[in-house]
């Protein structure tokens with residue numbers, strides 16, 4: 690290829706022969722120049738980045754020296770150990786809470802029903818603290834710790850579930866004292882001399898002596914299955930607590946609930962009176978298990994021993 694151009698005031702004609710080699714050299718030079726410009730920009734770019742955010746610049750530029758890398762790994766491992774320690778402490782606290790829960794359960798559960806208390810369903814994956822984190826693989830240790838955190842969460846979830854189901858079970862057991870206010874226990878459960886015919890008879894409940902109009906409370910949550918007048922029980926309320934348990938409240942002056950009502954523990958369901966076969970104002974309270982009366986004293990938490 691031949692290029693001819695005219696230059697200068699005298700109009701000198703110049704001629705150049707452009708060979709393939711010339712062209713290639715030209716292109717190469719241009720390319721090199723572009724690369725240099727690019728490298729230059731990158732270099733200055735990094736210089737600026739280093740000034741404004743050295744950490745980021747280092748990460749972007751992957752400019753870690755072996756010593757820096759070692760320090761960084763040591764730093765991550767330290768953090769991971771800290772997390773591990775926290776998980777360990779949390780597990781200790783959860784275990785403590787579990788122990789206190791157990792104690793409370795025992796305190797709130799009369800001996801007579803303790804054997805039938807809900808068995809704990811198996812707890813979720815138990816937390817096992819890491820003995821030694823793999824120091825050369827912080828990322829692996831990190832995912833191990835995450836898995837343990839998940840296991841701890843499952844453990845906590847099942848512990849809460851167990852507690853809730855225990856409370857639910859206890860809520861429906863007639864273990865609450867059925868009188869709101871002062872009372873005296875006038876007649877216990879068992880053989881006694883009948884106050885009407887003076888003969889020996891079996892007293893099927895516990896008598897709470899208190900003033901007429903003293904509130905009667907439901908001993909546990911349940912469903913009212915009877916709320917009417919009975920010749921001997923007088924105004925009578927019967928609550929079905931499920932699981933074979935019934936509670937009876939006799940000789941009431943007034944009844945505040947109806948058949949089919951759902952009641953909660955300590956809900957006021959009537960007033961103490963002396964209706965029916967009664968010698969004075971009192972609440973005759975019975976607990977039945979599978980159709981048989983049992984000693985209420987063994988069931989009522991604040992009276993049971």
Ligand SMILES: [Zn+2]
Nearest residue numbers: 894895896973
């Ligand atoms: Zn009685």
